[in-house]
Amino acid sequence: MENEEVILLDLWASPFGMRAKIALALKGINYEHRDEDLSNKSDLLLKTNPVHKKIPVLIHNGKPICESLIIVEYIDEIWPHKFPLLPLDPYQRASARFWADFVDKKIYGARNRKIRTAKGEEQEAAKEELIENLKLLEGELGNKAYFGGEHLGYVDVVLVPIYSWFYTNEKFGNFSFETECPKLIAWAKRCFEQESVCKSLPDQDKIYQHALQLMKRSGYE
Amino acid sequence: MEGAVVLLDFWPSMFGMRTRIALAEKGIKYEYREEDLRNKSDLLLQMNPVHKKIPVLIHNGKPVCESLIQVQYIDEVWNDRAPLLPSDPYKRAIARFWADFVDKKIYDLGSKVWKTKGEEQETAKKEFIESLKLLEGELGDKAYFGGENLGFVDVALIPFYSWFYAYEKCGNFSIEAECPKLIAWAKRCMQKESVAKSLPDKEKVYEFVLHLKKVYGIE
Numbered sequence: 001m002e003n004e005e006v007i008l009l010d011l012w013a014s015p016f017g018m019r020a021k022i023a024l025a026l027k028g029i030n031y032e033h034r035d036e037d038l039s040n041k042s043d044l045l046l047k048t049n050p051v052h053k054k055i056p057v058l059i060h061n062g063k064p065i066c067e068s069l070i071i072v073e074y075i076d077e078i079w080p081h082k083f084p085l086l087p088l089d090p091y092q093r094a095s096a097r098f099w100a101d102f103v104d105k106k107i108y109g110a111r112n113r114k115i116r117t118a119k120g121e122e123q124e125a126a127k128e129e130l131i132e133n134l135k136l137l138e139g140e141l142g143n144k145a146y147f148g149g150e151h152l153g154y155v156d157v158v159l160v161p162i163y164s165w166f167y168t169n170e171k172f173g174n175f176s177f178e179t180e181c182p183k184l185i186a187w188a189k190r191c192f193e194q195e196s197v198c199k200s201l202p203d204q205d206k207i208y209q210h211a212l213q214l215m216k217r218s219g220y221e
Numbered sequence: 222m223e224g225a226v227v228l229l230d231f232w233p234s235m236f237g238m239r240t241r242i243a244l245a246e247k248g249i250k251y252e253y254r255e256e257d258l259r260n261k262s263d264l265l266l267q268m269n270p271v272h273k274k275i276p277v278l279i280h281n282g283k284p285v286c287e288s289l290i291q292v293q294y295i296d297e298v299w300n301d302r303a304p305l306l307p308s309d310p311y312k313r314a315i316a317r318f319w320a321d322f323v324d325k326k327i328y329d330l331g332s333k334v335w336k337t338k339g340e341e342q343e344t345a346k347k348e349f350i351e352s353l354k355l356l357e358g359e360l361g362d363k364a365y366f367g368g369e370n371l372g373f374v375d376v377a378l379i380p381f382y383s384w385f386y387a388y389e390k391c392g393n394f395s396i397e398a399e400c401p402k403l404i405a406w407a408k409r410c411m412q413k414e415s416v417a418k419s420l421p422d423k424e425k426v427y428e429f430v431l432h433l434k435k436v437y438g439i440e
Contacts, residue, residue, distance in 0.1 A: 051322065051355060060311075063311055065314045065318075066318055067317075067318055067321055070317045070318055070321065071314075073313075073314070073317070074310055074311070074314040077310040077313065078310050090294055090297040090298050091280075091283055091285070091294070093293075093294070093297065094285045094290050094291075094293070094294040097287075097290045097293070098286055098287055098290055101287055101290065102271065136271060
């Protein structure tokens, strides 16, 4: 495992990139982090992800892996001994993959951007939908400390990056996640006690400033 | 490994077809249950309360949802025969990438081809063919995406072949003319019993699409 070259092409505000950062940190992997300027994508990004041209891209010994969920599974398979993220049992693995897919479809989905970009009824509908879906996740968490059980697992890594965007969504949507989903907030704070998580997630206020800038640039009020 | 296997499915679903093929490749006996999507069974609603969609694979009473997750589950439980995912982690990541690409591009673009008209349809057709060409590039000179045998990407993509005829009729174009390598690959897959038995007849699919167009009020 010596002389491994690991590079992560990323964007500091991307929750997808945060997943890869957390996984690498939990496994104690040394890597080079490169922030991309998405308005001026590097040749390396275009070469390593020609199909989607998106971040994050993990480059391991020169070979690229794209799509954050695939990157996290790859990291877990290459470095299986430290901090395993996926369970060994096939049924539990299927369940973890199901909830990770749910997070991608329902929590990170494009419709949730409407909490920031829409107004009135459309915004309310987007808020309601997000809260409903977060409550489903609370149900799946149950009384466990983490989705992974007694330790952080795959679903925790996949979901926790949204925490850095909570403040932003609350400001835009004028509501409180803690009121609506207290169990999930408690879970997120528990995750934050892990150094690998809190070092990989940017400050909530920085994200808010970033979101304001994006909105201005896109011409939203 | 033993234990009852039930598949809740709907005959024209490309997603259900993936699971059918995986089960057939592994030689697993299972009970196939056709769902009426306008009148979903209690079992479906109980086994997939989150999405209420088919296919649902029920193994020893426990549900597995989402077709690509089901195929991986089948591959991991019945890991002593007909492996679908490679054993090398990097090759596995590549296989997952292209299966994800199929999910992101082929289904939505294919749907647009039969659901829309005019400029919207032309754009959909163009992007659909572009996506198929990218897949042809990934296939290269291999017999299958999985190499010498069917693999994860083959299983993820081949079900769409049963819908190609419907797309072509609705879009008035020939997929074979644009992507001959891909059609050759598809015909090669169809020679496998596991695939041929899992895909519906293309005329039946076309009839189904025409019916849907009526129901949705699409000319």
